[in-house]
Amino acid sequence: MAQVNAIILRAAGINCDLETQYALELAGAAVKRVHINQMVDRPAMFGEYQILVIPGGFSYGDDVAAGRILANQIIHHLAGAIRKFIDAGKVVLGICNGFQALVKAGVLPGFDGGLEPVPQQQVTITYNDSGKFEDRWVYLDSGTDRCIFITPGRRIYLPIAHGEGKVVCKNESVLEKLKNEGHIAFRYVDKNGNCGGFPVNPNGSQDSIAGLTDKTGRVLGLMPHPERFIRHTQHPHWTRLNYECSDGRMIFENAVKYVQKNL
Numbered sequence: 001m002a003q004v005n006a007i008i009l010r011a012a013g014i015n016c017d018l019e020t021q022y023a024l025e026l027a028g029a030a031v032k033r034v035h036i037n038q039m040v041d042r043p044a045m046f047g048e049y050q051i052l053v054i055p056g057g058f059s060y061g062d063d064v065a066a067g068r069i070l071a072n073q074i075i076h077h078l079a080g081a082i083r084k085f086i087d088a089g090k091v092v093l094g095i096c097n098g099f100q101a102l103v104k105a106g107v108l109p110g111f112d113g114g115l116e117p118v119p120q121q122q123v124t125i126t127y128n129d130s131g132k133f134e135d136r137w138v139y140l141d142s143g144t145d146r147c148i149f150i151t152p153g154r155r156i157y158l159p160i161a162h163g164e165g166k167v168v169c170k171n172e173s174v175l176e177k178l179k180n181e182g183h184i185a186f187r188y189v190d191k192n193g194n195c196g197g198f199p200v201n202p203n204g205s206q207d208s209i210a211g212l213t214d215k216t217g218r219v220l221g222l223m224p225h226p227e228r229f230i231r232h233t234q235h236p237h238w239t240r241l242n243y244e245c246s247d248g249r250m251i252f253e254n255a256v257k258y259v260q261k262n263l
Helices: 017-026 038-040 043-048 068-087 097-104 171-182 247-262
Strands: 004-010 031-036 051-054 091-097 121-127 133-144 158-162 165-168 184-189 209-213 220-222
Touching: 004 017, 004 038, 004 043, 004 247, 017 051, 031 038, 031 247, 038 043, 038 051, 038 068, 038 121, 043 068, 051 068, 051 097, 051 247, 068 091, 091 097, 091 247, 097 121, 097 209, 133 209, 133 220, 158 171, 158 247, 165 171, 165 209, 184 220
Parallel strands: 004 031, 004 051, 051 091, 091 220
Antiparallel strands: 121 165, 133 158, 133 184, 184 209, 209 220
């Protein structure tokens, strides 16, 4: 079986790169963590990998807005390389701060391809309705059957940790397009699969959106942290519930399996 190579993009303030590396390695990938400055100097490096992950944290202190400075670096220095990476059929995952950066760079939802020549941002991610940092576990239901990271019909349980996680659309027509064209990857739900207000929807996202995918289904961004639930012992009730699954690991395994099968 061919080796799957994954690259994790680092920057100042990114702090989930090691956990993400471990999750990818458990899924069977060979992983390298690379600082964004190295990628700017040698964007051809993208050609050596099949999976790109932008992990969580607080890139550049989230000055201006969460993920904005990292998004600007992507727009002005890496747009062509990342566009080529996606067009080659490869896989991109943005987690929390990485999701914020992908949205603000125009990669997601990617209606028009995003990135070039000037990204037209249709969606943003802003401050939680609670006005504070939210750190809790949430249930997610899949909103599409064409995202390669998702096992359709499986409800999953993941932790969140963010102060700016509210997904907001430019207008109602953008929201309808997200729904009608299968861009909503995950929604926040309760344990029975029902959408609701706080704390079921922990940040006030429109239509309870927790994650988005592009038109190819090979780019995923989500606010919850799958890399923080890759062993069943990380579940908050694993001893009393005899919980044996690790829902976050599924996302990484699905990505690796897709690459093994298609690239």
